[in-house]
Amino acid sequence: MRTISDWGNYPVIEADVAGFDSVGQLRKQLEDPGELIAFGNGRSYGDASLQKRMVLTRRFSKFLSFDESSGTLCCDSGVLLSEILDVFVPRGWFLPVTPGTKLITVGGAIAADVHGKNHHVDGSFGQHILSMDIMRNDGSIITCSPTVNAEFFKVTVGGMGLTGVILNASFRLKRIETAFIREETVRAANLGEIMDCFEVSVGWTYSVAWIDCLAKGDSMGRSIMMRGEHAQTHELVSPTHKHAPLKVNKGMQLAVPFRFPNFALNPLSMKAFNFAYYNKCRPGTHQHLVDYNSFFYPLDAISNWNRIYGKRGFTQYQFVIPKEAGREGMARILKRITDSGLGSFLAVLKLFGEQDSFMSFPMEGYTLALDFPISQKAMELFKELDAMVADYGGRLYLAKDSRMDAAMFEKTYANADEFRQAVTLLNEGETRFASLQSKRIGITN
């Protein structure tokens, strides 16, 4: 037994955990009847990978093959995206899709069908999977792809670990000439401006905006957009970079050594941070060359930054609403959030492209993600926000969620019912996959 939690440190539970080195060891674990769930690197925020019995996948992390001509990588599910980057960026390859942290496993990337700053161009991670092997609750292994066992594939991508333990996957990396991103930052004075900015930025491969959720009135929604392209060799300027275009320096790794006291983050300190961040960026448009780590993973430079929220923990409220509802909906929801004064520094806005998958979070529209320290007030605010999100035809991201109720899930995920039936069918038998989340939102009982 040990104490364990996902990234938000809420909830924190006691669990029996065991990893595996081989398919045989995992099969043995599954012979033990009862409920269990796979745990990757615990970078989901809530309780999606928590349960009183958990299978740890991190140790199951071998690279199986790489085809240099097509860029096809096959690896075990416990491999971290950071390991893939460490090995393949120097050889001129990059991930097809990456979330805002590289410290997640391939299994977690598929199970949550994660998205990145290029969603409007390249879709979600699951859309790049060529094939994968999954161990079912009875210990059998099923190989699936968009064409082979396609139904099983469909429910497993974005299926939050409820269909089985993903063992390995093949996907194609993309060619890069350099390890650098040509980044452009644009300062937007309010919500209207930033939305305009997204709409004219669809030609960029990567785009995302940091938004100040404490600014009110005319400056509500003031933001900084960051958009980027992989830099080509001829775009590099410094002689060191030109000489070794695929090499990046390790950079400094900072750490938060202990949990901050709860009072360390208060409205004043957050306001000061947001003000400073916004004003650091001068008005107008600016170009920089940055290495891929600073562009994609600024937060990974500070280990355990989640500890600044203290013992009470935190959650991330991430929703998406359809593009048609965008302007009005986003303005109303954002106003409710800024009025509450509860949001904290990390608020991220993005325009998703179209997505047609079974259980995945993205849909064509605007998504906003922001962190909240856990409190009674925040929980009450979420209820109100839920109602608005549902009204606009939007939904919440399961990978970030620790508190949504079954009714909200049911209302907002069009395939909730079909998914539940599939999971029930797949879980027939003595051993069942279920997480605290799947029980809370009524996918499993």
Added chain:
Amino acid sequence: MKNVLILGATSDMAQAIAKKYAAEGWSLTLAAIEPELLASIASDLRVRGDVTVDTKTFDATDFENHRAFYESLETRPDAVIAVFGYMSDQEKVRTDIADIRRTIDINFTGMATMLSVIADDFEKRGRGAIAAISSVAGDRGRQSNYIYGSAKAGLTAFLSGLRNRLAKKGVHVMTVKPGFARTKMTENMELPEALTASPEQIADAVFKGLEKKRNVVYTLWMWRYIMLIIRHIPEFIFKKMGM
């Protein structure tokens, strides 16, 4: 190209150590009991980078065959890192004779026999480096794991003697004492986060330690001081403590 022999190569620490040495451009000989897992570790390393890896089956308790094992190696290593070990739940097995023997055989006897064979060869060649993973558990016997602890204490003493003998012969011997490490050995145990190292941190400490010819390395520096204090608690007080 330099070659490192890793004994107990399927352990989590050893896998991290192998990656570290491969990244530093060494060729590797990986030895462990489990041939299948060993093969998948080797193929993983080959996909990760351009590296020469040999694998060998090795059982730490097959004492009689340690010399034959060493002589069968294709490449004589420049460095040896012995990582294998065994820890059971002492509360459950403290009167289980077979388990007590197993603990001592793997952690102490197997290390002593295998490293003695290697030490002779290194001494003759007048060069080489040996590192073995002992444990802070060997610094003082505590009620919760004194069987494992005493085997590791034996190993620590063995390494100290070996170092003493070989220092004048151009052969370096390093004792590694991890505090807590998050590996399969401790997967389901409550460990204090701030005192727990990752296998990668240990791998870095081993590599750097050997480069710098360190004698005794505590991974996570705090452990040196924690154990200093624990060793200096007077016995009449210590015996009443529940550690």
